[in-house]
Amino acid sequence: MRNPMFVYDERLTDLVFDYCRWRLSLDPVPLDYGGSGSQSLAASLEGLMTAGGVDPAVVMDLFDKTLAAAVVSVDSPKFLAFIPAAPTKAALLFDMVVACSSLHGTSWIEAAGPVAAENQALRVLSDLAGLPEGAGGCFVAGGSAGNLSGLMVGRDTAAYRMGDRAPEHPVVAISEEAHSSVGKALHVLGIEALLVPCEDHRLTGRGLRATLATDPRGDDVIAVVATSGTTNAGIIDDLIGVADVAEERNLWFHVDGAYGAAALFAPSVRHRFDGIERVDSFVVDPHKWLFAPFDCAALIYRDPRLAKAVHSQDASYLEVMHTGAPEEWNPSDYAYHLTRRARGMPLWFSLAVNGTDAYRDAIETVLAVTQQVADLVDATAQLELIRRPELSVVLFRRTGWDRSDYEAWSDRLLADQIGFVMPTTWEGEPVGRLALLHPDTTIELVAEILATTV
Numbered sequence: 420m421r422n423p424m425f426v427y428d429e430r431l432t433d434l435v436f437d438y439c440r441w442r443l444s445l446d447p448v449p450l451d452y453g454g455s456g457s458q459s460l461a462a463s464l465e466g467l468m469t470a471g472g473v474d475p476a477v478v479m480d481l482f483d484k485t486l487a488a489a490v491v492s493v494d495s496p497k498f499l500a501f502i503p504a505a506p507t508k509a510a511l512l513f514d515m516v517v518a519c520s521s522l523h524g525t526s527w528i529e530a531a532g533p534v535a536a537e538n539q540a541l542r543v544l545s546d547l548a549g550l551p552e553g554a555g556g557c558f559v560a561g562g563s564a565g566n567l568s569g570l571m572v573g574r575d576t577a578a579y580r581m582g583d584r585a586p587e588h589p590v591v592a593i594s595e596e597a598h599s600s601v602g603k604a605l606h607v608l609g610i611e612a613l614l615v616p617c618e619d620h621r622l623t624g625r626g627l628r629a630t631l632a633t634d635p636r637g638d639d640v641i642a643v644v645a646t647s648g649t650t651n652a653g654i655i656d657d658l659i660g661v662a663d664v665a666e667e668r669n670l671w672f673h674v675d676g677a678y679g680a681a682a683l684f685a686p687s688v689r690h691r692f693d694g695i696e697r698v699d700s701f702v703v704d705p706h707k708w709l710f711a712p713f714d715c716a717a718l719i720y721r722d723p724r725l726a727k728a729v730h731s732q733d734a735s736y737l738e739v740m741h742t743g744a745p746e747e748w749n750p751s752d753y754a755y756h757l758t759r760r761a762r763g764m765p766l767w768f769s770l771a772v773n774g775t776d777a778y779r780d781a782i783e784t785v786l787a788v789t790q791q792v793a794d795l796v797d798a799t800a801q802l803e804l805i806r807r808p809e810l811s812v813v814l815f816r817r818t819g820w821d822r823s824d825y826e827a828w829s830d831r832l833l834a835d836q837i838g839f840v841m842p843t844t845w846e847g848e849p850v851g852r853l854a855l856l857h858p859d860t861t862i863e864l865v866a867e868i869l870a871t872t873v
């Protein structure tokens with residue numbers, strides 16, 4: 420008798436597909452409650468892991484009523500904390516195709532079709548950044564994995580770039596405002612960070628040059644990481660100035676655009692990214708502002724051959740993967756991973772069916788609403804705008820509030836299902852932060868949230 424786990428089951432299929440159909444049709448999705456709910460999840464889950472299995476209808480019901488309600492819906496237009504998500508319907512649906520087809524994307528010999536399609540999506544991003552024809556890379560799980568894999572290439576190719584000048588103990592220059600994942604990547608790589616002071620929260624060529632000239636470790640620097648833009652405030656570094664210094668000193672130039680580089684699609688702010696065409700590697704997370712489902716980050720190299728020399732895995736059972744076919748491209752050669760799902764396919768499908776204009780328009784909408792939010796903060800008596808947003812993050816001060824007031828406000832908004840916001844720290848002081856990303860986040864919705872600060 421066949422093992423029942425592998426037999427097509429109409430009832431089980433309907434159960435799951437009906438749920439997916441319903442979830443996709445919610446407009447808008449409810450915000451829900453995350454870990455702030457009072458019931459014990461452990462108690463609800465008790466008894467589910469049995470020798471004989473539980474009726475799938477019971478398990479789905481528990482998922483729907485208990486577990487799914489304990490998630491603050493990151494794709495709700497009211498989710499304005501951290502970095503939200505807003506996957507397109509096409510991308511979500513195609514993610515199901517990736518799952519149901521066990522679509523993997525490790526190597527050309529196993530999965531040329533999805534790899535070719537993923538590369539087509541990467542090409543769109545390379546073109547937006549202005550990278551040359553030969554640029555390429557792969558999709559990894561997130562910006563963190565992308566930063567680590569990119570900087571690993573920067574480290575291991577320093578001798579190639581710098582020759583005799585390559586230091587024995589390499590150091591990477593990063594700004595004070597770099598994302599925490601960059602520091603973590605350097606820790607994994609066993610590389611020290613040289614912190615470059617910012618000018619108005621921005622890493623500049625001038626600041627980098629001054630630090631390299633005066634810090635005793637300046638000559639040990641092999642790479643520099645710029646951010647476009649910062650997660651906390653959406654500030655884009657001086658990419659032209661940093662690229663100039665990187666070029667003078669043969670440094671690896673990595674740009675962390677995990678959140679902000681999506682705005683390469685937006686003509687209104689494209690000039691702020693000038694200089695990105697000079698990177699050696701860069702990262703952008705489609706699972707953030709390019710409307711793809713988790714987990715999807717694009718890692719792109721100017722010269723992928725350098726990455727391949729670093730990341731190719733040597734194992735006798737893998738030798739057959741390198742066939743030398745003209746189109747051959749093995750995503751496993753471009754990051755520290757091996758087996759991977761074809762996680763770029765939902766983005767590829769959505770780009771193909773929606774067209775790039777729809778992406779441009781969605782991002783421009785978010786940028787425009789962000790400016791309206793900034794104007795509204797400016798016009799509200801008890802609020803003070805901290806700076807004009809460059810991308811889609813608004814920081815503001817509520818006069819008279821300390822951290823506990825911001826936190827109580829955040830709790831109240833979630834309890835009332837008006838919005839999900841989180842305070843942050845700006846120049847040592849707690850401030851309010853709104854991160855916009857969903858094109859359905861309207862000024863009216865944000866006005867309702869801000870009205871509760873009186």
Ligand SMILES: *Cc1c(COP(=O)(O)O)cnc(C)c1O
Nearest residue numbers: 561562563598600650675677678
């Ligand atoms: C989100 C983010 C990261 C980390 O990306 P993950 O996808 O969460 O791993 C890195 N850098 C910046 C600037 C980010 O916004």
